[in-house]
Amino acid sequence: MGLMDGVDPVLVKKIPGGQIIISSLEWAINTARKNSIWTVTFGLRCCAIEMMAIAAAKYDWARFGLEVPAASPRRADMMIVAGTVVKKMVPVIKRLYEQMPEPKYVIAMGSCAISGGPFKYDTYSVVKGVDKIIPVDVYVPGCPPRPEALFEGIMKLQDKIMKQRLIKEAK
Amino acid sequence: MNYQEILEKLKSKINIIEAKEDLGILNATIDKKSIRDAVIYLKNELNFDHLNFLTAIDWIANLQIEVIYRFYSYQTKDKVVLRVKLERTKPEIETISDLFKTANWHEREVYEMFGVKFLNHPDLRKLLLPDGIEMPLRKDFTCEDFEKKPEF
Amino acid sequence: MADIPLQLEKGRETDEYILSMGPQHPSTHGVLRVVLKLDGEVVKDAIPDVGYIHTGIEKLLENRKYDQIIPYTDRTDYLSAVNNNLAYCLAVEKLLGIEVPERAKIIRVILAELNRIMSHLLWYSAYGMDMGALTPIIYAFREREEIIDMMEAMTGGRLTHNALRIGGFKYDLPSDFIPKLKKFISHFNDRVDEYEALLINNVIFTSRTKGIGILKKEIGINYGVTGPSLRGSDVVYDLRKIEPYSGYEKFDFQVCTGKNGDTWDRCIVRMNEMRESLKILTQSIDLLKEGEIMAKVPKIIKPAPGEVYAAVEGPRGEVGVYIVSDGSEKPYRIKLRSPSFSNLSVLKEIVVGYKIADIVAIMGSLDLVIPEIDR
Numbered sequence: 231m232g233l234m235d236g237v238d239p240v241l242v243k244k245i246p247g248g249q250i251i252i253s254s255l256e257w258a259i260n261t262a263r264k265n266s267i268w269t270v271t272f273g274l275r276c277c278a279i280e281m282m283a284i285a286a287a288k289y290d291w292a293r294f295g296l297e298v299p300a301a302s303p304r305r306a307d308m309m310i311v312a313g314t315v316v317k318k319m320v321p322v323i324k325r326l327y328e329q330m331p332e333p334k335y336v337i338a339m340g341s342c343a344i345s346g347g348p349f350k351y352d353t354y355s356v357v358k359g360v361d362k363i364i365p366v367d368v369y370v371p372g373c374p375p376r377p378e379a380l381f382e383g384i385m386k387l388q389d390k391i392m393k394q395r396l397i398k399e400a401k
Numbered sequence: 402m403n404y405q406e407i408l409e410k411l412k413s414k415i416n417i418i419e420a421k422e423d424l425g426i427l428n429a430t431i432d433k434k435s436i437r438d439a440v441i442y443l444k445n446e447l448n449f450d451h452l453n454f455l456t457a458i459d460w461i462a463n464l465q466i467e468v469i470y471r472f473y474s475y476q477t478k479d480k481v482v483l484r485v486k487l488e489r490t491k492p493e494i495e496t497i498s499d500l501f502k503t504a505n506w507h508e509r510e511v512y513e514m515f516g517v518k519f520l521n522h523p524d525l526r527k528l529l530l531p532d533g534i535e536m537p538l539r540k541d542f543t544c545e546d547f548e549k550k551p552e553f
Numbered sequence: 554m555a556d557i558p559l560q561l562e563k564g565r566e567t568d569e570y571i572l573s574m575g576p577q578h579p580s581t582h583g584v585l586r587v588v589l590k591l592d593g594e595v596v597k598d599a600i601p602d603v604g605y606i607h608t609g610i611e612k613l614l615e616n617r618k619y620d621q622i623i624p625y626t627d628r629t630d631y632l633s634a635v636n637n638n639l640a641y642c643l644a645v646e647k648l649l650g651i652e653v654p655e656r657a658k659i660i661r662v663i664l665a666e667l668n669r670i671m672s673h674l675l676w677y678s679a680y681g682m683d684m685g686a687l688t689p690i691i692y693a694f695r696e697r698e699e700i701i702d703m704m705e706a707m708t709g710g711r712l713t714h715n716a717l718r719i720g721g722f723k724y725d726l727p728s729d730f731i732p733k734l735k736k737f738i739s740h741f742n743d744r745v746d747e748y749e750a751l752l753i754n755n756v757i758f759t760s761r762t763k764g765i766g767i768l769k770k771e772i773g774i775n776y777g778v779t780g781p782s783l784r785g786s787d788v789v790y791d792l793r794k795i796e797p798y799s800g801y802e803k804f805d806f807q808v809c810t811g812k813n814g815d816t817w818d819r820c821i822v823r824m825n826e827m828r829e830s831l832k833i834l835t836q837s838i839d840l841l842k843e844g845e846i847m848a849k850v851p852k853i854i855k856p857a858p859g860e861v862y863a864a865v866e867g868p869r870g871e872v873g874v875y876i877v878s879d880g881s882e883k884p885y886r887i888k889l890r891s892p893s894f895s896n897l898s899v900l901k902e903i904v905v906g907y908k909i910a911d912i913v914a915i916m917g918s919l920d921l922v923i924p925e926i927d928r
Contacts, residue, residue: 271579275583275628278583282675286691314606316606319584319606322575352550453873456888478795537612
């Protein structure tokens, strides 16, 4: 509750077979959360191919802990919206977002998901940005963004997770 | 066969309103009542077995909608284009989806984008559009969040 | 197909059941919804429901100038962007009556064939993942990254290349393009044999794909199917041989076909096409001579009133662009003919009678890209 705010772990004793460290509970839980994020595979358009490239061997997102692409939203914590959102797809996205359990995060990847992209003007069926439907945590610009840009977005999300609080302050 | 021979053979069967040659390919405008006879003749006698596409153009200045069919033959490598002009207020034409099964989805798309009714189609309903948007490819279409690109 | 008795006890009947293979699914390669009517595990009917990524490109392009349209054409089928650009540029050049110089034609062929190999490698990885094999994606993406390096040095983009211009190219090939290409050609042939042995000749794969999803020749032609999906049923139809464009008449290669029209034949056709593309690339290095790369094109492009249709052979089939011009700077009407639109409409004919697990195998062998259907 603010007492052990931002405290780094302190190594207390080294014993054969392990070590004992002291830290705050928030630090321990947030570290565990940020290093094992499970994503919902939600690639819609061209940015989905860059997501596949980042899962392959040259740029490898398993080093960051995103090892498991969980196909079902019931056991995932992050949704990467990669592609254009269209009016016919809005109820589907809402339903998927509500099926994910808390805590959940959303990354908007590519300019179509941020603001409509090249399809912003002169269309009758494109939603101009996915943040008109669900709350977004990190925006990654590009058309399509390079894999390194997506890594920076994931690292910023990890910083955001580290700042989360277990208990809210009383008002 | 070059385009003259195709034109002579077609003229013997159906009534052609206008024929012109565009980059070596015959463009024949026919009446909407003879579309089925023309397609049956092209398919059975002249061996045109591949329908490349089926689409429509909205000529708002003349108040007409023109439907375009393009055919290709695997055996003789010939090409022909058929055109039919319909009036803009009530466009209707016979379907060819039992002769060329690929026309099934193409006609559904023309129906929802331009409002052309294809008579005797087995399943004429929306294919791509969401609810609430009608005939968007007509030139006088507007909707509430349609922003035009600003010119610099 | 042996008759499985569905009536277990006297007086107990089974019903049909409707299942929606929804828009969010790991095996539908995009946002496609297939409504299945099942009787136990046997499929009675399959109706595709499209439109979940429809952005209305055809209305949008009526408000763009002719050279502003090129980046949009590579976002419809993003896996073979150069082939789509090529169809559009060929159409506009026919309207204007421009002749492209020789060197530009050969460079266009090189980029288009590299793009074909990239697209087939991605089909291979995604198809392996659908069947449950997680190794092919790691291997195939290694080759894809090598090709992407070459394409990025020439065009500036990894996926949406925006490579061509009306009349040729703006900049010539970089100086280390040809050495990298030679190095790629020298080891890729063995790799294709390795990939074929890894997945296509695997006993689990062959028992899941041989004899499944047979597409007969007449049905395929009537439904407008083109590309490797039709060539698997023993139809020799390849636009690069029949109506050669952009210098293809100078190259010597074969059209690959299959015998029976089942799923396994369609896979073999695609693996053989990768080998033929490699032959074309080897011949193109010798045919490349010094010269100009851009024809004389007016600064403001205003074609005379008229119409044109141009088609190329993409990795999925016949990609076509139909332009109607009324003499102004922007087109009056553009229609994009995409191969996956007709390839998907044949799904009902080839899926009925098989089990649920076979649907994934059959749909993957048709190699669909959904934004191309919805545009």
